[in-house]
Amino acid sequence: MKSYEEKTIATNSIYEGKIISLQVDDVELPDGNHAKRELVKHPGAVALIPITDEGKIIVVKQYRKAIERAIVEIPAGRIEPNEDPKLTAIRELEEETGYGTHDITYLQSFATSPGFADEIIHLYVAKDLYKIEDPAEGDEDEFIERLEVSIEEAEKMVATGEIYDAKTAFAILYVKHQLNM
Amino acid sequence: MKSYEEKTIATNSIYEGKIISLQVDDVELPDGNHAKRELVKHPGAVALIPITDEGKIIVVKQYRKAIERAIVEIPAGRIEPNEDPKLTAIRELEEETGYGTHDITYLQSFATSPGFADEIIHLYVAKDLYKIEDPAEGDEDEFIERLEVSIEEAEKMVATGEIYDAKTAFAILYVKHQLNM
Numbered sequence: 001m002k003s004y005e006e007k008t009i010a011t012n013s014i015y016e017g018k019i020i021s022l023q024v025d026d027v028e029l030p031d032g033n034h035a036k037r038e039l040v041k042h043p044g045a046v047a048l049i050p051i052t053d054e055g056k057i058i059v060v061k062q063y064r065k066a067i068e069r070a071i072v073e074i075p076a077g078r079i080e081p082n083e084d085p086k087l088t089a090i091r092e093l094e095e096e097t098g099y100g101t102h103d104i105t106y107l108q109s110f111a112t113s114p115g116f117a118d119e120i121i122h123l124y125v126a127k128d129l130y131k132i133e134d135p136a137e138g139d140e141d142e143f144i145e146r147l148e149v150s151i152e153e154a155e156k157m158v159a160t161g162e163i164y165d166a167k168t169a170f171a172i173l174y175v176k177h178q179l180n181m
Numbered sequence: 182m183k184s185y186e187e188k189t190i191a192t193n194s195i196y197e198g199k200i201i202s203l204q205v206d207d208v209e210l211p212d213g214n215h216a217k218r219e220l221v222k223h224p225g226a227v228a229l230i231p232i233t234d235e236g237k238i239i240v241v242k243q244y245r246k247a248i249e250r251a252i253v254e255i256p257a258g259r260i261e262p263n264e265d266p267k268l269t270a271i272r273e274l275e276e277e278t279g280y281g282t283h284d285i286t287y288l289q290s291f292a293t294s295p296g297f298a299d300e301i302i303h304l305y306v307a308k309d310l311y312k313i314e315d316p317a318e319g320d321e322d323e324f325i326e327r328l329e330v331s332i333e334e335a336e337k338m339v340a341t342g343e344i345y346d347a348k349t350a351f352a353i354l355y356v357k358h359q360l361n362m
Contacts, residue, residue: 004243014203020221024198035322038200040298066295066297066299108350109342110350113223115257116200118248164291166291166347177357
């Protein structure tokens with residue numbers, strides 16, 4: 001597989017934004033030909049599955065400008081510079097749900113759109129939740145609604161397309177079948 | 182939830198590429214404040230789970246410049262302008278595996294990175310495969326390796342992180358638990 005590597009010949013920075021940046025690389029292909037690669041750089045993110053003592057999953061509904069609709073997702077957020085992803089997960093749990101956790105476990109990491117972006121999501125599950133009295137607020141431009149759903153309800157929401165987010169759909173099947181909840 | 186909508190005040194096109202484009206929108210938030218949204222536009226894609234008569238999944242290994250590594254994925258590809266996603270799936274199946282199908286079924290659609298991109302993936306499962314004598318070739322800058330894995334092997338590859346791609350990880354859990362294979 002080593003031979004399939006695409007060597008970078010030149011990198012052209014197009015845009016440096018607040019969250020993402022865009023560059024176009026000239027690459028040398030395995031057969032010696034050249035090609036262009038449009039690449040979005042993203043700091044990486046975490047997502048977590050908060051499970052209540054009643055066995056429900058806490059999800060959040062928020063408007064996503066990119067797709068021009070509100071969707072249901074597990075809590076998630078970008079990793080701040082030099083932040084340990086586990087601390088990102090704990091921070092996002094507090095900001096998006098108002099809960100803390102005594103039991104957080106790393107599950108997996110994934111590339112979400114490897115064809116054009118380097119975003120990696122690190123997935124956690126959080127149990128043994130406790131209400132935080134005066135929780136930290138999230139980004140000031142974030143408006144979210146919290147919902148608690150049973151695994152069965154969540155599975156139905158995946159089947160009907162009401163859950164329309166890849167990480168959330170994976171997380172629900174994972175909780176149901178790998179964690180056997 | 183209607184009130185959470187973010188109204189577009191202005192759209193600033195930053196880059197129009199071959200595959201993606203980038204724009205920065207000024208939006209009005211539900212509380213009347215303004216914010217900027219960095220948005221990647223993508224034509225959308227399909228992914229499909231090809232299942233052989235022996236019950237194995239055909240996956241492809243390919244180098245992904247965005248994450249600078251080769252990863253294992255189910256066959257996938259971009260929707261061409263005005264192309265029916267089902268035809269995209271059949272085309273990608275031929276190009277990436279050399280197979281045709283007599284039995285292709287739509288499963289679900291997802292947003293892959295709704296925080297910054299509008300990419301939607303439409304997921305299909307293809308069974309009753311047949312070898313195509315002289316299959317169409319894929320993009321000339323695409324170098325891929327085909328593998329056939331059992332569902333059990335694929336599940337292990339998800340658990341170990343060898344399958345590092347969100348759509349593929351979801352697809353494998355889906356095949357195992359929703360299609361009961």
